[in-house]
Amino acid sequence: MIPAPFDYVAPSTVDDAVRALADAGEDAKVLAGGQSLLPVLRVRLAAPTKIIDLGKVAELRGVREEGDHLVIGSMTTHYDVQRDPLIAEHAALLARATDTVADPQVRHRGTFGGSIAHADPAGDLLAPALALDCEMVIRGMDGQRTVAAADFFEDFFTTSLAPDEILVEVRVPKHTGWHAHYEKFNRVAQAWSMVAVAATVRTDGDTIAEARVALTNMSSVPVRARGVEEALVGQPATAESIRAAAEHAAEGTNPTVDGNADVEYRQHLARVLTGRAISAAMAG
Amino acid sequence: MTATIEPEVGKGRLRKEDERLITGRTRWTDNLTLPGLVHLAVLRSTVAHAKIVSIDTSAAKEMPGVLAVFTGDDLDPEGKIGMPCAWPITPDMKSPRRPVLAQGTVNFAGEGVAVVVARSAGEAEDALAEIDVEYEDLPVVLGLENALAEDAPLVHEDLGTNRNALWVFDSGEAGSGGNVEQAIADAEVVVKRRFRQQRLVPAFMEPRACVVDPTAAQLTMWSATQIPHILKTMSALTLGLPEHKIRVIAPDVGGGFGGKIAVLPEEIMCLLIAQKLGKPVKWTESRSETMVAAHHGRDQIQDLTIAAKRDGTVTGLKVELLADMGAYLGLVGPGVPILGAFMFNAIYKIPAYHFACTNVFTNTTLTDAYRGAGRPEATFAIERMMDELAAELGMDPMELREKNWIKHDEFPYTTVSTLTYDSGNYEAATQKAMELFGYEALRQEQRERRERNDPVQLGIGISTFTEMCGLAPSRVLGSLDYGAGGWEHAAIRMLPTGKVEVITGASAHGQGHETAWSQIVADQLGVPFEDVEVLHGDTQSSHKGLDTYGSRSLAVGGIAVVKATEKVIEKARKVAAHMMECSEDDLEFSGGKFTVKGTDRSTGIGDIALAVFAAHDLPEGVEPTLDSEAVYDPENFSFPHGTHLCATEVDTETGRVRIRSYVCVDDVGKVVNPIIVEGQMHGGLAQGIAQALYEEAVYDESGTLTSGTFADYLLPSAADLPSFTTDRTETPSTTNPLGVKGVGEAGTIASTPAVVNAVVDAVRQFGVNDIEMPLSPMRVWQAIRTGEKAAGGPGAEAGGGLGSIDPAHGGAQ
Numbered sequence A: 001m002i003p004a005p006f007d008y009v010a011p012s013t014v015d016d017a018v019r020a021l022a023d024a025g026e027d028a029k030v031l032a033g034g035q036s037l038l039p040v041l042r043v044r045l046a047a048p049t050k051i052i053d054l055g056k057v058a059e060l061r062g063v064r065e066e067g068d069h070l071v072i073g074s075m076t077t078h079y080d081v082q083r084d085p086l087i088a089e090h091a092a093l094l095a096r097a098t099d100t101v102a103d104p105q106v107r108h109r110g111t112f113g114g115s116i117a118h119a120d121p122a123g124d125l126l127a128p129a130l131a132l133d134c135e136m137v138i139r140g141m142d143g144q145r146t147v148a149a150a151d152f153f154e155d156f157f158t159t160s161l162a163p164d165e166i167l168v169e170v171r172v173p174k175h176t177g178w179h180a181h182y183e184k185f186n187r188v189a190q191a192w193s194m195v196a197v198a199a200t201v202r203t204d205g206d207t208i209a210e211a212r213v214a215l216t217n218m219s220s221v222p223v224r225a226r227g228v229e230e231a232l233v234g235q236p237a238t239a240e241s242i243r244a245a246a247e248h249a250a251e252g253t254n255p256t257v258d259g260n261a262d263v264e265y266r267q268h269l270a271r272v273l274t275g276r277a278i279s280a281a282m283a284g
Numbered sequence B: 001m002t003a004t005i006e007p008e009v010g011k012g013r014l015r016k017e018d019e020r021l022i023t024g025r026t027r028w029t030d031n032l033t034l035p036g037l038v039h040l041a042v043l044r045s046t047v048a049h050a051k052i053v054s055i056d057t058s059a060a061k062e063m064p065g066v067l068a069v070f071t072g073d074d075l076d077p078e079g080k081i082g083m084p085c086a087w088p089i090t091p092d093m094k095s096p097r098r099p100v101l102a103q104g105t106v107n108f109a110g111e112g113v114a115v116v117v118a119r120s121a122g123e124a125e126d127a128l129a130e131i132d133v134e135y136e137d138l139p140v141v142l143g144l145e146n147a148l149a150e151d152a153p154l155v156h157e158d159l160g161t162n163r164n165a166l167w168v169f170d171s172g173e174a175g176s177g178g179n180v181e182q183a184i185a186d187a188e189v190v191v192k193r194r195f196r197q198q199r200l201v202p203a204f205m206e207p208r209a210c211v212v213d214p215t216a217a218q219l220t221m222w223s224a225t226q227i228p229h230i231l232k233t234m235s236a237l238t239l240g241l242p243e244h245k246i247r248v249i250a251p252d253v254g255g256g257f258g259g260k261i262a263v264l265p266e267e268i269m270c271l272l273i274a275q276k277l278g279k280p281v282k283w284t285e286s287r288s289e290t291m292v293a294a295h296h297g298r299d300q301i302q303d304l305t306i307a308a309k310r311d312g313t314v315t316g317l318k319v320e321l322l323a324d325m326g327a328y329l330g331l332v333g334p335g336v337p338i339l340g341a342f343m344f345n346a347i348y349k350i351p352a353y354h355f356a357c358t359n360v361f362t363n364t365t366l367t368d369a370y371r372g373a374g375r376p377e378a379t380f381a382i383e384r385m386m387d388e389l390a391a392e393l394g395m396d397p398m399e400l401r402e403k404n405w406i407k408h409d410e411f412p413y414t415t416v417s418t419l420t421y422d423s424g425n426y427e428a429a430t431q432k433a434m435e436l437f438g439y440e441a442l443r444q445e446q447r448e449r450r451e452r453n454d455p456v457q458l459g460i461g462i463s464t465f466t467e468m469c470g471l472a473p474s475r476v477l478g479s480l481d482y483g484a485g486g487w488e489h490a491a492i493r494m495l496p497t498g499k500v501e502v503i504t505g506a507s508a509h510g511q512g513h514e515t516a517w518s519q520i521v522a523d524q525l526g527v528p529f530e531d532v533e534v535l536h537g538d539t540q541s542s543h544k545g546l547d548t549y550g551s552r553s554l555a556v557g558g559i560a561v562v563k564a565t566e567k568v569i570e571k572a573r574k575v576a577a578h579m580m581e582c583s584e585d586d587l588e589f590s591g592g593k594f595t596v597k598g599t600d601r602s603t604g605i606g607d608i609a610l611a612v613f614a615a616h617d618l619p620e621g622v623e624p625t626l627d628s629e630a631v632y633d634p635e636n637f638s639f640p641h642g643t644h645l646c647a648t649e650v651d652t653e654t655g656r657v658r659i660r661s662y663v664c665v666d667d668v669g670k671v672v673n674p675i676i677v678e679g680q681m682h683g684g685l686a687q688g689i690a691q692a693l694y695e696e697a698v699y700d701e702s703g704t705l706t707s708g709t710f711a712d713y714l715l716p717s718a719a720d721l722p723s724f725t726t727d728r729t730e731t732p733s734t735t736n737p738l739g740v741k742g743v744g745e746a747g748t749i750a751s752t753p754a755v756v757n758a759v760v761d762a763v764r765q766f767g768v769n770d771i772e773m774p775l776s777p778m779r780v781w782q783a784i785r786t787g788e789k790a791a792g793g794p795g796a797e798a799g800g801g802l803g804s805i806d807p808a809h810g811g812a813q
Helices: A013-028 A037-042 A078-083 A086-088 A092-099 A105-109 A112-118 A126-131 A225-233 A241-248 A262-284 B020-021 B119-127 B144-148 B180-186 B229-241 B267-277 B287-293 B332-340 B374-391 B397-404 B426-437 B439-451 B474-479 B514-527 B553-579 B605-614 B676-693 B746-766 B775-790
Strands: A007-009 A027-031 A050-053 A062-064 A069-073 A136-141 A143-148 A154-156 A166-173 A181-187 A195-202 A207-216 B038-044 B050-056 B066-071 B112-118 B132-137 B162-170 B187-201 B209-213 B219-223 B247-250 B279-285 B297-308 B313-325 B354-361 B456-466 B488-494 B500-504 B532-535 B587-590 B593-596 B601-603 B628-632 B643-651 B655-665 B724-728
Touching: A013 A027, A013 A050, A013 A136, A013 A166, A037 A105, A062 A086, A069 A086, A069 A112, A078 A092, A078 A105, A078 A112, A078 B628, A078 B676, A086 A092, A086 B643, A092 A126, A092 A181, A092 A195, A112 A126, A126 A207, A166 B038, A181 A262, A195 A262, A207 A225, A207 A262, A225 A241, A225 A262, A225 B500, A241 A262, A241 B532, A262 B775, B038 B119, B038 B267, B038 B287, B050 B112, B066 B267, B112 B119, B112 B267, B144 B297, B144 B313, B144 B354, B162 B332, B180 B297, B180 B313, B180 B354, B187 B374, B209 B267, B209 B297, B219 B229, B219 B267, B229 B247, B229 B267, B267 B279, B297 B374, B313 B332, B313 B374, B332 B354, B332 B374, B374 B397, B374 B746, B397 B426, B397 B456, B426 B456, B426 B643, B426 B724, B439 B456, B456 B746, B488 B553, B488 B605, B500 B514, B500 B553, B514 B532, B514 B553, B553 B587, B553 B593, B553 B628, B553 B643, B593 B605, B601 B605, B643 B746, B655 B676, B655 B746, B676 B746, B746 B775
Parallel strands: A007 A050, A027 A050, B038 B279, B219 B247, B313 B354, B500 B532, B655 B724
Antiparallel strands: A062 A069, A069 A166, A136 A143, A136 A166, A181 A195, A195 A207, B038 B112, B050 B132, B066 B112, B162 B354, B187 B297, B209 B219, B209 B279, B297 B313, B456 B643, B488 B500, B488 B628, B587 B593, B593 B601, B643 B655
């Protein structure tokens, strides 16, 4: 439970952080709250030679409006995301998913960007980011670039971030007035999601006008349930139509097998939980 | 001296030890430091069964801060040191030598292979990576039935078998009952079931740690142990050290649950290395080491056959167990399933009983005591069986129990397994529990949900349990070939200022002895609660004891305290009579004062203590001391009991189980401190429910523990548990002067079958008659879908296993 030795720097600007990361070479790791990294260090599954702590970079914290987008600094804590009025108004799905992350202690330390960049397929913020068509703003020595969520997550714990790049912001298209729910299924309160469903819906009268649905832990990366979305649009918001649409939830998924669930059970859960997520969103 | 008016016993006092325990501002083994202290780190086998071809420690020795690296052969060149097993359950029991560090072969993944000594814990840990061990794989023996197969490879080649021992009890042969085969042959109804007790990890809060200081007159060992006294004697015997040259201290210890009843190879290693280097040494394990190297619990396959008449009268019970010992025998490991032998008949009048347990070696972490130790396994099986029999007969499961249990006016009652239950009132506890639970209304709701085919089905689970506590009458332990007695020691020191020091041989590790013993002594001696200090866990002050396990501390150690106070009072009476110039017979002692009968002349015990200290004017021949000690050997076990009722909602679409309500009415005899009792119940319930729903130690086919972190080994938190309704009836034990029985294990023993019975009850209409523990959502869902075809049975897909920290994908931001 004692990590291997490493050097530690805590820059106060993004520029300094990027430079420190570039200078440190491939054996560096970025610390963005540490709720995933520290356990890995302590059991020595990772032994980076340098840790660059973003905790003191003030410009990476906070939420602001930019036209039809919200911009969330990557070091904004889960606690702050849960309580941010802009997120509540324009991206309620993120707040609902963040409510389910771990426990209050973790939510005070863990960060939105840290979770996204960690890219744990069982992490709860990936699917909402995908469902909302978020864009990842990335900074490196060569400047800034933006990657769509759909292209950002590449594999288990793997993103399109280069070793010398930092996720600085997440741009969220406003989904003002959309219903939202995150339906999480796990075995104990503090466990990772076995399967979870992020759903957000815009209604027009009694009709579903638009729907965004994405699944947690149904593949090596978050999965967009396009079949469900298409089946919902234009339908009346009835239990019947929701159930029919949810039948498409497991299409295109490729879940892992572990002691908690085999493929068949995970796909079954995806269908059941999708129906529940949409119903709960409509009710909420 | 103020006399206490209100009795302390029965008062819900907050625990005096809690401030320091909860804030952590106390002395644990790991935060102890000594001049010149050096640190140990153990390299553990990554493979389950292999020959050790070579161990190259040369690079590790060159690492910064490293003082030495030792292998098993370095520490024990003659290969003679073996960890003790104190419970040879049969004369022909097979006992492999468990070395300090593996010598020649490794027999489970997690066994120590080498140890680094360094100036800091970090440097010791860093050097582990530089030790190069070459293994040559041996076939891995996993699974009880596999291990017993005719052509099975052997865990210990030299033993010639994987069978550790066969222990049998038969009521026909013992003369305590009839012949079970006859009962089965004659039965109107026979139900057979196979249950699996999954393997559990005793997840105590403080990992194990040990410090040894060789620089004082005595070799001093601090250890996070439940058993400092036993550890002292066993260390002397194991290493051939003179016992009077060893002092063992268990400072504050952060939980144990049986997991710290052990003589650890690491403790023996610390003794050896400290002496070798002439420096104090410290070993503290990581949680990852706890998971693989500290002993596990449970792990049995239970085959039960119950015979009954159509009217529900049970006529016989046959129990055949396979119990996994792991790769070696722990201190009391082989005896754990044998403790269960006396509990399968539970609260029932069963006329014929047969019990046979085969202990088996496998290439896994050894198993030993874990909260309840043998009794939860037995209680689970019989309480599940009663529900199964009720279902077979179409009877209400409570009615079936009532028909068979011992009535309150039938005590004392000698059971078919030869124990004599002194007291109990199952009717009273059950009636109270049924009222609190609202049994009839829940049954009604269950019927309605079934009728409307509700996606959420309701089930009701019952567990009417008893247990044997207060381990134990020494003569009984002797008859079971246990390697020690079951008495306990206590001493009272009366200080000149009237304050009291109590010395106890019980060794608290979270139970609250300091508070409870203070309450007892306050009443006995009539001194304020605050004036009592309880000393324990150091063999220098508490020189005699048999420590804490098996819900024995109050029922044995607490009674020793009472006996010691009685001796103090008798000594003080002589002095009081002398001081007040009267006859001893004219004195009565109450509220801390000796009063001359029929007068208002009195002398307080504090004044007597001061007079004895001065010793200026004592009666002829009286020693100038009130200090007294007592050793109490119980004449019988104590038998707490209770009725636990659990209502679960099962989401048939997902298989998720939600405990809707949990009611328990326990009878633990006279209660010293209701808050402590309540705390023990809540913790016990959480652990028992966790076995039913969450916890399981899982090995893959290579013998690697895949549930090796708390990400995979699921412990529930308060968020996962219902709000418990707990209540009590109080039927005093008749075999000890306080009337106490013990409460440390009750919740764990009773709750597991209540939960599983409730889940099975919720889905029985789908053809389900068992689901293997832990009842994960997938298992419940599969059981519902496939009915009895796939329900239950060992070898199903294991639970746990979600590892979000994946070694292959260590990338983390």
